[in-house]
Amino acid sequence: MVALKIIVLFVAGFSLLSSAAAGWEPCPKPCACFSNDGEKYVNCSRADLTSVPAGIPTDVQQLLLSGNGIAKLSRTDFAGLKSLVGIDLSSNQLTDDAILPGTFDDLPFLGVLNLAANENFTDVPKNLPAQLYTLYFDYNKVTRVTEDSFRHLPQLVYVDFENNQVENIAPGSFEYQHHLTGLSIGFNQITELPDGLFKTTKLQYLGLRFNQLTRVPVDLPGTLTDLDLVGNKIKEIPSRVFSNLTELQTIQVWQQDTLTTIGDDAFDGLGKLQILDADFCSIDRLTNATLSGLSGMWELYMGSSRIPYIPTGAFHDIKNITTLWLDGNQLTTLDPVLLDTKTLPRLSEVFIWDNPWTCDCHLRWLKEHIDNNNTAPTIDSPHIMVCNAPPKLKGRAFDTLTPKDFVCEDGDYDPSTAKSSRPGRVEVVRDERMHMPFTGAGKSLRVPTVWRDENMSICTPAVVDDYSILCMAGVVLLFLWVGFSMGIFVGKIQRSFSEGLDKMRF
Template sequence: MVDVRASKAAPFYLIFILQFVGIATQNCPSPCFCKGHFEVYCNNTGISEIPKGIPKETTVLDLGGNKIKKIPYGILNGLLNLTFIGLEQLGFTGNEIEAGALNLPNLTEVDLSFNRYMMVPPNLPKAMSRMYFFYNPIEVLDARSFNDYPSLEYFDMSNCHITHIKPNTFDALVNVNTMHIAFTKLTNAGVPDGVFAKNTKLDYLNLRFNHLNGLLKGLPSSLENIDYVGNPIKEIPSNAFEDLPHLKTLGFWNSALSKIDDNAFAGLVNLTILDFMSAAITSPVTNNTFSGLPSLQTLYLDDNHVPSIDIGALRDLKSLTSLWLSGNNLSTLDEEVLDTKYIPNLNTLFIDFNPWYCDCDLRWLREKVGNASYVIQDPHLIVCHGPEKVAGKPWDELKPEDFVCN
């Protein structure tokens, strides 16, 4: 049965929607694109000045990729609801934003990416909490960079040319929780010990693909996530993270790391992810390499050069669920290494692309394929390198009884 009331109401609602769309389109300054009354996108439209008639209700305004030469004082007056402004890819170098031009009560996010700044510019909003600054040629950060922006909680300065961070640079950032300083040119000599010490709310520090050859010192104990990915760090010494008890994730993949000292991760009782994929680890995994990690759930050791794993090496990893050992130099493995009495939560194991010597000492592991509490992934990629009788054959073509000793 057709609901007559609904069918009669439908045209009214349609007219209302069309009127709303018409109003939004009518109020949108040319040549911009508007999304409702609240978002105005003028980016890459070829304009040379900020258009007039921006709706007062606007919360998002993107002016990027144009020929705008300056942001004059007063030009944005009346945009009391504005929370985000995009000033990316304008060719700005320093003083194009006039004093007070961005002093709007709710403006907290500013995108200055893809400009030509050699310094963090003045005259940004005092209440700014998020700043996007990637792809600028800035080389040095100092205290003047952030002193005027104590409300900053998040910034991204990735893909800049940063070589040095001066002492006290971040002291004013008492509220910052996320810093991205990735794909820059930082070395250990360019980062003074303790430069992050006063950032006691810092949660995530992204330093990937810099030129650091050692761990930074004097980091705040609040850190939960550190990304050292792609740095030429060669060794992790014992007790390296003893002052960072809240760490949950730690990344070193695609690094030059070759050695992990015993008890390197002592005290990291909250760590859940440890990533060494595609590093250069050549040292054996000993009984103390991963000691003190009761919360660790995922361990990436794939694509390294690990030659062996001691019998008790995983016994502290009570929470381990996923173990990646692919692409190492493992030829054999003792059954006690994977004793589920110690690692009861293990559910996924990767062991392909190792030079396995498939004799009777490794038969137990072949028996686990399809017959264990955990899954051994990709048996068709697990290939025997010896003895001669089975060399070159994948495990999905072999049976446990094929693993024999002469």
């Protein structure tokens, strides 16, 4: 027992000596005083306090008072604490009128204030320091944001307003926040944002996840780099809706089963976008223009949606893509052009499991790629890729099959063979440039689809473009030439016949 007392006295004495050596004033009970990264902290959190304790060291920079029962604040609580930079008053019992005038007047450097989870706040308190640049006000009970909510806080840079009960934000609510770069107002009940709400700000991050928005907000500031629209009720991303947001680097719209449509050129102008996350939506269509403009994108997430087919030109703009998520869709086949590293040289990972694959000759290339050491791009988890058709392979995983199992029925075109079952057809050539002698030096015609046989190339009847017109014109000219030749031939016969009759008469 004596030894224990000696140890306790030694530790206490050592703590006092350490505090004195560090220049600390005595630490009030039941708080803990320490330094971290060059800042001096006083931690009085979860100490069953009903008021700010007296005797806090005057050189404190971070004061932690969270998880107590403090219900009132006045100037005497923080008198003399002129070095304070941040105060954490989260999870207390503060109300709208709990902060008296002058409470923070002695704190010239106070910039960060945490008033989260006090539960009785229904509005932003008026007696906050004007120099505040970071405000945490999440998990309170605010139902609306008015023109006056932030008017007295012109230096705000970041505001966390998540998990309140906000339904409406009045126009002009952020008119005086010229320095605002980050705003989190997710997990509220907001149905619509007024156009131009943030036009005077310098917003870079806007978090709107899990509200009730039914359309993409428009007229957002061009400084925006990160937009979070996760978990809303948006039905469509219209064409060119982000055209002025040329600095955007991430867009998140995942977990919206209402989102079915992404308009052509919806991301036009977003050459700096790096991440598009549209997982867990109901997107049911991709076109060659859906992803146009995304030349700088690294990661694309479109898993757990309803995409049934991807046209061969869908990824022609996303040449810097590294990671591609298409799992959990309705894909039955995939053209090898889509994952060709000649056009997508940085593509390294592809996630395409949980699709109803038709394991025929058109997917043989994919099985061969997987079996060939699965070199870039790597097809993730091929052992859980399962065939849905044909019937004899239904339910079979890719890793239980060989390329020879991926065959087409008689009469189906097999791209792996030199000749198809259709006479005269050898292969399908897409996007081929056909050089024509009459187009001039260095010129060519682009043909979306042609059938090539061993001796010639002929147009697909379904293609209606400049080349098709030229083909048809050629056919017409051929007929005219044949007709002209036949006319000459018939004329000669007629003349010969006439001469024969004349001779017979004489």
